[in-house]
Amino acid sequence: xxxxxxxxxxxxxxxxxxxxxxxxxxxxxxxxxxxxxxxxxxxxxxxxxxxxxxxxxxxxxxxxxxxxxxxxxxxxxxxxxxxxxxxxxxxxxxxxxxxxxxxxxxxxxxxxxxxxxxxxxxxxxxxxxxxxxxxxxxxxxxxxxx
Numbered sequence: 354x355x356x357x358x359x360x361x362x363x364x365x366x367x368x369x370x371x372x373x374x375x376x377x378x379x380x381x382x383x384x385x386x387x388x389x390x391x392x393x394x395x396x397x398x399x400x401x402x403x404x405x406x407x408x409x410x411x412x413x414x415x416x417x418x419x420x421x422x423x424x425x426x427x428x429x430x431x432x433x434x435x436x437x438x439x440x441x442x443x444x445x446x447x448x449x450x451x452x453x454x455x456x457x458x459x460x461x462x463x464x465x466x467x468x469x470x471x472x473x474x475x476x477x478x479x480x481x482x483x484x485x486x487x488x489x490x491x492x493x494x495x496x497x498x499x
Contacts, residue, residue, distance in 0.1 A: 383424040384478045385416050391450045391482055396489040403484055412464050412484075419462070424477045428460075435460040435474065436491065446489040447471075453482060461490065 392399045403409040419427055427433055436459040439449050457473035457480075464470060467488035472481045483490060 381423050381477045383416075383419045383422060383427065385420070386478050386480045389450065389453050389472070389480045389482050390484075391452075392484070394447055394450075394483065396446045396485065396487060398484040398486050400484070403486070406486070408464060408468055408484075408486060411468075412470060415462065415464055415470075419479075424474060424479065432463045433460070440491045444492050446492070447483060447485075450482060453480075461485075 391397060398408075400409060403412065419433070428435055439445070439457070439459055440447075453473065458475070459471070459473050460479065461469045461471050462479070468486045469488055469490065470481055471483040471485050471490045472479050474480070
């Protein structure tokens with residue numbers, strides 16, 4: 354009877370867990386920038402306003418979860434949607450900020466209920482532009498009826 358030799362192979366999962374991350378590792382995970390934040394508009398909010406209402410911590414927790422994966426893999430059309438163009442004037446109570454690039458690819462992330470963060474995306478980065486706690490960036494019948 355022939356004997357079979359069993360070579361012990363290292364588990365792929367175990368070797369992945371044992372490998373340490375390096376600052377030189379290439380990662381295209383979701384990143385957040387506040388370079389274009391606009392708190393000057395009537396329906397926009399400030400960080401202090403969101404902090405007082407408990408929304409700042411919720412936003413940061415939400416972003417923390419998104420930063421673990423690639424941006425485009427997380428677009429679901431529900432919690433995270435890409436609009437493309439800025440809404441038409443009859444669909445928004447916001448104005449296009451002068452300092453945002455004209456070809457911005459607008460998007461939004463729901464934080465809780467009708468509270469959203471509005472921004473635009475470039476590659477793997479979400480540039481926060483508006484903190485919109487009353488959902489006035491893109492007016493919908495459902496939101497405006499409330």
